[in-house]
Structures are given as structure tokens and as C-alpha cells.
Amino acid sequence: MIGHAFMGAVHSQAWRTVNHVFDLPLRVEQTALCGLHPDQAEAAAHRLGWAEHLTGWRELVARDDIDVIDICTPSDSHAEIAVAALAAGKHVLCEKPLANTVTEARVMAAAAEEAAARGIRSMCGFTYRRVPALALLRNLIADGRLGEIRHVRAAYLQDWITDPEFPLVWRLRKERAGSGALGDVGAHIVDLAHHLTGSRLTGVTGLTETFVPVRPLPADRETGNGGLTAKAAATPERGLVTVDDAAVFMGRLESGALATFEATRFATGRKNALRIEVNGSLGSAAFDFERLNELEFLDTAQPAAEQGFRRILVTEPDHPYLAAWWPPGHGLGYEHSFTHQARDLVAAIAEGHDPRPSFAEALQVQLVIDAVERSATNNSSWTVVPEATAETEAEAA
Known part of the structure; x- marks a missing residue:
């Protein structure tokens, strides 16, 4: 694993847990962790369950005793590490967003496509797919229970930088993070x-805003603390925020459905509020991250006098992933979706198939982010989102 801050800790929890929960044909060994600073990497390896620590990711990629590279670094380094790891024959798990730019993401998708032909697997860490309630919602839609999809409305709301004196951590610098709330939570x-x-999504129109354009520089300018857990120490010096604080946009899906999105770090009082609702011709369903083990479902096949949103408690053995866990009614938490991610990747490697989301799917998200940014720059004009195709990625390669 390369990187050991917030995501590194969460991924490590998953790697420690996955073989204790799921019956898998391969066993995970946490061989080595890589970080920038020897002392910090050593402490993280000890705390998170890794056998060794080192400070050079190229050394990690070159080792014969490592099969999988897990990339948990800021997104400005994703492309270089992932392409090198795939070329070296390593399976790759890369955190989202896939890259900082469409160009980088195209190169990564092309490298993944070429590696897949050699049996090398790759996956991007859009982990909310593996929340059981959302996996159940996907199944309901795929089974036609909602009918023709007409609306998607989604919001991801946080508030961790509402204080204008919060320091200029790396997530607020375009050269490190690529974009702000749009690429971080909007993705x-x-x-x-x-x-x-x-x-x-085939087209979008959107607005972005940076509410606090200047912030104090962090005391640790190299890592900047990431920002998500506690307020980093600041200095009297100040620097420019070069990413968006918030984004709102709407779009049209290829199916014809309409979609609206809001992503912000300035929703005062909202810590990690993700909500998505899907409306169809035969029903509707909604998920709220603050009610992680529940799905709201309305089925128009019921008599009119009995219709209404009902709560499905997603803890039954028949629900996605749940058979491996606790008895019905005993809910799961945030960290469990990462264990499911590890499970799916290990199973795909063992069974010889490509896991999802692929780098190509993550590229498609990157294309939407880029289109929203271009739309906002051009005063909210309608902006077409190109489709990621094998031919396009071959050109990128």
C-alpha cells in the first residue's frame, strides 16, 4: 500500500479483515507499506498491520513478493504509480478520483486495458457501490422494479472548511487534488x-464557487494533514485556494433521464451527508448515508390506498454482502464497504475476471467532472460529455 493517511487507514482495516469474514481462494498478506517519511511510515505500518515499511514506491512496485499495489496517495501521483505498477505486472487498486486530469485518466485506462490482456486486474475505489443498501438499489433497478428511470437527484454535503481560517491543505490546491468538492465528493x-x-451522463451544465479564496498556509506544507480529521496547524502566511468549494450541476443520462447533483464542503452542519434518489415509472427509491443500513422504496404495484415509501432494513442474509456478517438487524458501518471492496478485488484476481469499477468507468466519471468545470467556466453553457471508448483509449496509449 502506498500512502497511509485517512484512506490508507481505512484500506488497511479492510485488508486485515477480509479473510476473517469472507471465504476466499486467496489469502491477503500485508507485506509492505510505503510513505514519504521513514518515522511516520514505520509508525503507520506498526499501527495498521503491515510487515514492513519503506519510502520509495518504485522499490515497492519492483518487488517480486508483491502481487497487488493499493494506491492511497493524493491524486496527482495516481497516474505515474498505477501505470508503472501495471507495467510491472501488479494488480492495482487506485483510490478515486482516478487522476487529476482527463489526459492522465485516459493514459491510466489505456494501461489497464493493455494489462488486462495479460491477466493483470485493476479497479478504482468508488466504494459506495459496495454499501449493501446501494447494492440492493442497483439490483431493484436492474430487475425493472422502478420501471423506466426518469429522475436521479444526488447530493454530497460536507462542512469541514467552513472556517475561513482553516489552512490551505493539499485538498484545496489544484496541482495536488485536481479539483475541489466536485472531484472529491462529487465524483x-x-x-x-x-x-x-x-x-x-451525456451532457451537463453547472456552476462552481470558491467561497474562501485565500487561506493560511499549513505548518506542514508537504502533507497538509489532508484536512478531513482535525484542524491542521496554520502559519501567518497565506495562499490561494485553487479549487472549487462547491459545485451544482444538472445533466441528462443516455437513457433520457434527468439528473441533478450538488457537491459542497460548505453545507454547515453536514459532516458526510450523501443522499441519492431515483424515480421511475413504476416506483422510487432513496438512500441516505446517515441511515446507512436502510433503503426507502415505493412500489406503485401496491394498491393506491397502501402506497407510500417504506423502509427496508438492509441487514438480511439475502441482501448483498450481508450473509458473511451478523444476524439480521445488526447493522454495518462505513468501514465494511471497504472490506467488500477488498473481497471483490481478491475474488476477481482469483477467478480471472476484471473487477468493477474499471479504470474505464472511472475515466467516464472524470469526463463528467471535466465537462462540469468547462461548463462553469463558460457561464453554465450545455457541455457534451464524450464517451470513453476502447478506440479513444488506444489513441491515448
């Missing part, structure tokens, strides 16, 4: 819209 709800409906 999740775009991926969910694609994944749940089976239809991609």
Missing part, C-alpha cells in the same frame, strides 16, 4: 448515478 455521486442506472 462519488456521479459514479453512483452511472452505476445504479446503468446509463452514463
